Amino acid sequence: MKFKDILAIATSGSDDIAIAVAGQLAQQNGGRLSAFLATWMPPAIMAEGWVVSPVWGNVRAQVGAQLQADLAKLRSRLEMGMNPVDRVDGEALEPGQYPDAVAIRARHCDVTVVGCASSDVQASLVEAALFGSGRPLLLAPPRWKPRKIGQNIVVAWKPTREAARALAEADDLAAHAHQITVVRVDTDHTETDCQASGGAIAAHLERRGLSARSCVVAPIGRSEARSILDHAEAIDADLIVMGGFGRSRMSEFIFGGMTREIMRSATIPVLLAH
Structure with missing residues (x-):
């Protein structure tokens, strides 16, 4: 299969490796690039069986604000690149949500690019795309130097x-x-x-x-x-x-x-x- 419709999954606005590898693949294949920014919502804070609503509400607001800021940086970077860009979106994911959120997006592209699993959270992203999408996955290593892929x-x-x-x-x-x-x-x-x-x-x-x-x-x-x-x-x-x-x-x-x-x-x- 020729990888023309490429999805990059990032975990912060500065997660450059997955975007860079996806961009290289899109450039050499004449493809289009989409990006999904995954942010993790911290577990709810419980006290005596009740959620501490003011604290939890503040946490959610802060995570949401950071997500929007990171999305703005990501869109700006992609707009300055050489590749046509389709979708750029993000979501603050609570525990248990990321497998479906990642898999459903990965099913609608030719290949998904994710950074190497440097943490358990990153490993969960990799496994969600690999097992849930029915599509291939391209791992982007942290010290990758830009060059043509597949020679x-x-x-x-x-x-x-x-x-x-x-x-x-x-x-x-x-x-x-x-x-x-x-x-x-x-x-x-x-x-x-x-x-x-x-x-x-x-x-x-x-x-x-x-x-x-x-x-x-x-x-x-x-x-x-x-x-x-x-x-x-x-x-x-x-x-x-x-x-x-x-x-x-x-x-x-x-x-x-x-x-x-x-x-x-x-x-x-x-x-x-x-």
Whole structure:
């Protein structure tokens, strides 16, 4: 799919990374940019079973005023950019509201861009867009330097439904890539199995006329996610494509997992699909 209708989700008026990555993608695809600014409404203050109305009312007013100020800054920035802009809106979200608020907006675009999950709140945004939208998600790393996305792609491959879907979502980017590297990390399987699996998907890409190669990376004391990130940095990749949450979220929360580590530690943009 060619990403033409792009949604950036920010959490403050100065949240530049998601906006910058979304803007780059819109520029290189001749696309249009929308933005949603999510602000968090603090939990209601309770005293002896009653809400302290004056305090809570003041808090709501302050959050609302800050949201409007941040929206004004965001609109001003987008108006000064090079990309056509569609919707720019925001909402002060109470606990439990953000999954639906994010997912419903993400369903009405080609791809959603969110900053890497540096906090539990940011992780909730990422998961809401990834699980609730049915659309791909692009993670924007905090230290990203502006450059074209998708020229040198790393595919973090496992023979799973999620990984296959992510690769399909990256179809247009892959079609214009100078190099695609299919990477398998040798953890639970033998090197021969990894080579066969990575080689099979690289051969599929070659049959479609794309420049692809495969390699097996030995973790050598590193996690699977760290091995992927290190290899991507070593070959100067500008995009990682991978399936998101091949295991259940609860399993990854308890035991750790590749997706969660990538969400927090990525140094280049990551395209995820579930």
